[in-house]
Amino acid sequence: MDTQGSREEEDKMVTMIDYSITIVGAFLAMCMFTTLYGKSSPLYALAEESYIGFGTGLTIVINAEYIWRTGIVNIMRGDYILILALILGAMILFRVHPKYNYVARIPIAIALGAQFGLSLRTIIFSGFIQQITASIVPLFGGDMMTMLYRWTIALSVIFMMTFFFYSIELKGPLATSAKIGEYFLYTAFGAIFAQTFMGRLGLFVGFMQSYTVPPWKKPILLAAMFIVFAAIVIMDRTGMLEKYTPVE
Amino acid sequence: MSDNSLMKTLATYDRRWVYLVLFLVVVGPLLRPIGMPISVSPDTRQYYEAISSVEEGDKILFTLNTEFSGYNEIQAGIVATMRVFIEHNTKICVAVGHPEATGIPELVFNQLRSELDANGYVYGEDYVILGYVMPNEASVASMSQDFQGAITQDWLGRSIDDTFLSEINTWEDWDLIADFTTGLATTYLLNHFALRGTPMTVNCIGVMIASQKPYVDSGVYLAILQSMRGGAELEYLTGHPGPGLTAMDAFTFGHYMLLLFIIAGNVGYYGYTRQQRGGG
Amino acid sequence: MAEILKNRQLQIAVMALAFLLVFVPYFIEVPALEAASTKLITITAIVNAVTLILALQSQIRRGLNIVQRRQTGWYFKAYMIITMVLMVVFAFFGRETGPYHWVMYAVVNPLSSVNYGILAFYMASTAARAFRARNTQALLLLTTGFIVLLYQAPLTGAYAPWLEPIALYFGDTFGMAAGRMFLISVTVGAIVFGVRVLMGKETSVLGVGKEEV
Numbered sequence: 001m002d003t004q005g006s007r008e009e010e011d012k013m014v015t016m017i018d019y020s021i022t023i024v025g026a027f028l029a030m031c032m033f034t035t036l037y038g039k040s041s042p043l044y045a046l047a048e049e050s051y052i053g054f055g056t057g058l059t060i061v062i063n064a065e066y067i068w069r070t071g072i073v074n075i076m077r078g079d080y081i082l083i084l085a086l087i088l089g090a091m092i093l094f095r096v097h098p099k100y101n102y103v104a105r106i107p108i109a110i111a112l113g114a115q116f117g118l119s120l121r122t123i124i125f126s127g128f129i130q131q132i133t134a135s136i137v138p139l140f141g142g143d144m145m146t147m148l149y150r151w152t153i154a155l156s157v158i159f160m161m162t163f164f165f166y167s168i169e170l171k172g173p174l175a176t177s178a179k180i181g182e183y184f185l186y187t188a189f190g191a192i193f194a195q196t197f198m199g200r201l202g203l204f205v206g207f208m209q210s211y212t213v214p215p216w217k218k219p220i221l222l223a224a225m226f227i228v229f230a231a232i233v234i235m236d237r238t239g240m241l242e243k244y245t246p247v248e
Numbered sequence: 249m250s251d252n253s254l255m256k257t258l259a260t261y262d263r264r265w266v267y268l269v270l271f272l273v274v275v276g277p278l279l280r281p282i283g284m285p286i287s288v289s290p291d292t293r294q295y296y297e298a299i300s301s302v303e304e305g306d307k308i309l310f311t312l313n314t315e316f317s318g319y320n321e322i323q324a325g326i327v328a329t330m331r332v333f334i335e336h337n338t339k340i341c342v343a344v345g346h347p348e349a350t351g352i353p354e355l356v357f358n359q360l361r362s363e364l365d366a367n368g369y370v371y372g373e374d375y376v377i378l379g380y381v382m383p384n385e386a387s388v389a390s391m392s393q394d395f396q397g398a399i400t401q402d403w404l405g406r407s408i409d410d411t412f413l414s415e416i417n418t419w420e421d422w423d424l425i426a427d428f429t430t431g432l433a434t435t436y437l438l439n440h441f442a443l444r445g446t447p448m449t450v451n452c453i454g455v456m457i458a459s460q461k462p463y464v465d466s467g468v469y470l471a472i473l474q475s476m477r478g479g480a481e482l483e484y485l486t487g488h489p490g491p492g493l494t495a496m497d498a499f500t501f502g503h504y505m506l507l508l509f510i511i512a513g514n515v516g517y518y519g520y521t522r523q524q525r526g527g528g
Numbered sequence: 529m530a531e532i533l534k535n536r537q538l539q540i541a542v543m544a545l546a547f548l549l550v551f552v553p554y555f556i557e558v559p560a561l562e563a564a565s566t567k568l569i570t571i572t573a574i575v576n577a578v579t580l581i582l583a584l585q586s587q588i589r590r591g592l593n594i595v596q597r598r599q600t601g602w603y604f605k606a607y608m609i610i611t612m613v614l615m616v617v618f619a620f621f622g623r624e625t626g627p628y629h630w631v632m633y634a635v636v637n638p639l640s641s642v643n644y645g646i647l648a649f650y651m652a653s654t655a656a657r658a659f660r661a662r663n664t665q666a667l668l669l670l671t672t673g674f675i676v677l678l679y680q681a682p683l684t685g686a687y688a689p690w691l692e693p694i695a696l697y698f699g700d701t702f703g704m705a706a707g708r709m710f711l712i713s714v715t716v717g718a719i720v721f722g723v724r725v726l727m728g729k730e731t732s733v734l735g736v737g738k739e740e741v
Contacts, residue, residue: 021630025638032642036267036649045604051639053608054631055348056584057615061628062347062380063580069401070387071574077400085571089578096585102534106542107575111386112733113543114572116722117550118389122439126468127715131708134466145693149701153465156705164713186665188706190672191698192458195474197651198680199321199454201502202476204645205274205495206320207638212278213491221275246601263653270652287685287692316637317644348640350623351632383580386573394566398573404624457699458707465704477680496682502648503681507674509656514670517660 014216022217026224029207034232041232042244156184258516266509273505277497284497291464292481295471298449299329299426304337306423307416311382311437312352313345318430318453319352324479324492325451326352326428327359331488333426334363339412340375343391345382345433350403353377359490372411379403388436392419392444419444431456442468451478540728546572547726588612672698 031047067089075082088110094103135157137150162174163181170178211221235241302308310330314322333340342353357364369375381399382388390398395416402408415421419441425448427434434450442448442463451473452460463469473482476499480492532538546568553565591605618628661667678684679695724730 017630021634024634028635029638029642032639033646035646036264038264042601042604045601046607047639047642049604049608050611050635051643052587053611054615054635055640056587057612057618058632058636059347059580060584060612060616061619061623062350063383063577066380066383066387067574067577069405070381070398070570070577073400074397079397081567082571082574085574088571088575092575092579093581095582102530105533105539109539109543110546110568111572111575111579112725113546114386114550114568115576116543116726117547118385118569118572119439120547120719120722121551121554122443123715123718126435126438126443126463127711127718130466130468131462131712131715134462135708149697152697152701153705153708156702157709160706160709161712164709183665183668184702185706186668187672187698188458188702190669190674191676191703192706193655193669194673194676194680195454195457195699195703197454197506197648197655197677198477198499198503199456199475200644200648200651201274201499202321202454202495203317203641204270204648205278205498205502206323206476206491207317207641207645208274208278208498209491209495210320210638210641212275213494218279244601246599246604263657266653266656267649270649284683285686286682287689289685289692290696315644316640317642320641320645348636351629351637384573384576386569386576390566390570390573393562393569397566398570458703459711460707461700461704462708462711465708477682480682500681500683502652503677506652506655507677509652510659510670510674513656513659514661517662 019220022211022220023224026211026217026221027228029211030224030228034228037232037236039236039241040245041235041241042246043228043231043235045246156181156188159184160188252520255516255519258512259520260516269505269509270502273501274498277501278495281494282497284500286480286484286493286496288481288485289474289478291472291474292478292485295449295451295473295478296332296482296485298447298470299332299424300336302333302336302338302424306336306338307412307421308333308338308340309422309425309441310340310342311345311425311427311429311433312342312349313382313427313429313432313434313437314349314352314453315346315430316348316351319349319355321453321476322428322451322473322479324476324483324490324495325473326356326479327490328479328482328486328488328492329426329428329451329473330356331360331363332486334360334367334369337367337374338423341378341413341416342375343378343381345380345429347380350380353403374412376408376411376413377403378408382433382436385433385436385439388433389440392440394418395421419446422446424449427451429453429456434460438463438468449473536728536731540726544726672702 028047028050031043032051034041034044034047071082071085075086088107092104092107092111094100095108097103135154137154139150139154140147142150159177159181161181162170162177163185165174165178168174208221211217232241235244310333312319312326319326330340344350344352364375367374378399379402381391387398395413395418399413400408402411408414422441425437425441425446427437427448428451430453434452437448447470448468449470449472450460450463452475454475457472457474460469460472464472473479476492476495480496480499483490483492549561549568550565553562588609591609594605595602595609615628615631618626618631621627623629659666659670659673661670675691676695676698678688679691684691721730725733
């Protein structure tokens with residue numbers, strides 16, 4: 001099936017930069033997949049350290065730019081109170097100093113206090129009140145399916161909650177409720193597992209798709225798969241895996 | 249091969265066979281697509297209705313709270329949703345919540361170049377890319393309460409004063425938040441925008457579905473688009489096949505492969521492992 | 529000055545003040561207070577971004593340690609540090625094109641994708657090898673998982689539409705109820721933890737050692 005997207009991409013002229021990006025990306029990606037072989041390898045280490053190194057550099061650049069745009073640019077526009085942010089930020093860096101790490105305590109306290117204020121003022125509603133309110137619905141009325149859904153949700157929440165009572169001994173009806181809650185939980189876990197697998201599979205399928213569309217990428221992907229797999233097998237047979245794999 | 253050794257194989261196979269088979273059943277259909285049919289779930293229909301209800305000139309905060317790995321999964325939903333917004337001539341502000349996601353807007357707009365041109369979209373007037381502006385909850389709260397104080401430049405350092413964003417001050421000035429997420433700042437957007445009344449939709453990865461559905465049920469979110477399958481269904485509904493629909497073949501075979509392995513494992517368990525433990 | 533900065537009570541008082549300055553204006557509308565609260569939130573956003581440098585520092589230090597000691601594979605750590613510096617240098621040549629752009633799409637993006645894509649393999653192998661119908665609970669889990677997995681495959685949804693209501697029922701009731709229940713539990717836990725920190729009972733969060741409590 002040829003999608004509209006892939007036809008447009010085929011028509012676009014492929015430059016040497018596109019080729020180099022695809023070749024290097026496919027090779028490094030296949031190197032990372034070598035972890036599935038079951039043994040550590042220098043190819044995996046190469047891919048891992050490339051990701052950590054370049055990824056960390058990327059994070060530094062982007063965060064520094066955020067601090068520049070939100071802090072320094074605003075200060076230059078006249079919002080001088082933000083100088084305090086830079087001072088507090090500099091103080092917080094003392095956290096790793098063996099002698100002067102106490103300098104970081106006040107900025108940590110300010111950041112923590114503000115953070116708690118931000119989260120507590122909203123999660124009370126979104127994570128508690130609204131969830132309780134949404135569970136308390138009319139159990140009678142509407143069609144059969146709606147009633148079934150509402151009864152199941154209401155009973156599930158109650159029974160599952162009793163399963164997690166650890167501070168009191170569960171006896172009699174509470175014990176029965178907890179047992180039913182356990183069965184409901186396992187039922188829920190089955191559905192959640194299926195959704196989780198769908199997500200993980202989607203990550204992998206999406207990645208592989210980026211190396212099969214447009215079609216000129218397919219031979220590069222196949223070549224990278226073959227070369228890396230052959231390299232791993234040869235290295236394993238010749239003892240080079242143990243010799244050159246870094247120790248963590 | 250005798251029944252006993254077959255059962256033993258099913259119970260004790262090397263896990264690398266699972267890896268290899270999964271690899272093959274995914275790569276195969278991607279190299280040679282088949283084109284399987286797809287059904288559309290009620291959640292996707294609800295999402296499509298929510299994003300289609302935007303009007304010309306509506307200001308939309310398009311947030312990419314995903315690493316690049318997550319983009320591969322929800323790419324179909326991102327592109328299809330953006331296409332709907334462009335076709336409705338809305339004003340789109342793209343913000344990202346992860347350093348890796350700074351490269352995603354370019355990929356998305358490259359795929360929609362013809363739609364942008366057909367609808368006369370001009371950068372600054374109709375769409376702006378802010379870049380990485382949501383590193384933490386405080387930054388999202390700041391954007392919600394005092395947008396002009398928090399954001400002054402786009403991702404390349406150009407002032408936003410002459411763009412449509414000069415009209416944005418607080419959460420009330422947004423008409424919709426379309427969030428595409430692997431986790432990250434979504435809870436912050438929920439807490440500081442959606443809870444205050446800003447309409448919000450979410451396209452999340454599969455892992456997050458169970459945790460996000462309660463917010464749809466409680467009315468905080470307008471709708472949810474689920475993972476790659478949801479993106480494929482949305483492509484089908486919008487009439488623009490793309491990476492989501494192409495991936496459904498591999499998606500299908502991946503699921504069936506897992507089911508077969510689970511069945512095989514249970515057959516092996518009852519045919520071999522349980523007998524071994526029972527002493528016969 | 530050092531004694532002032534080390535004072536635990538001062539730390540807790542500052543934290544409580546910051547908390548109130550952000551928490552109260554949300555419920556009580558006082559324009560001056562709201563303006564101060566918004567400014568504090570912006571300051572916190574910048575300070576939190578700076579703390580990322582602390583996390584990077586430990587990574588760089590660990591890498592340099594391995595390089596200095598010449599442990600097996602030390603050249604990989606040297607390579608990691610060099611690539612980190614290179615990426616920062618590349619950013620000065622522009623981010624829309626050039627080496628920064630190339631590294632982003634040739635290295636960071638595919639490796640980030642694989643990093644999480646590999647989880648599909650681990651999940652598949654774990655499920656294939658561990659999901660056994662040993663007892664009632666496992667049977668329930670297997671049955672629900674089987675039905676939802678079957679429905680999620682688009683082909684099944686197209687040719688067996690009767691499966692949809694059953695699969696959706698499991699996901700939208702039991703699955704959502706579990707999600708809701710976890711959400712409520714986590715929220716209560718977060719509120720309790722927040723109150724304990726504000727009362728000064730959780731000193732480790734404030735960076736105070738046990739000997740100083």
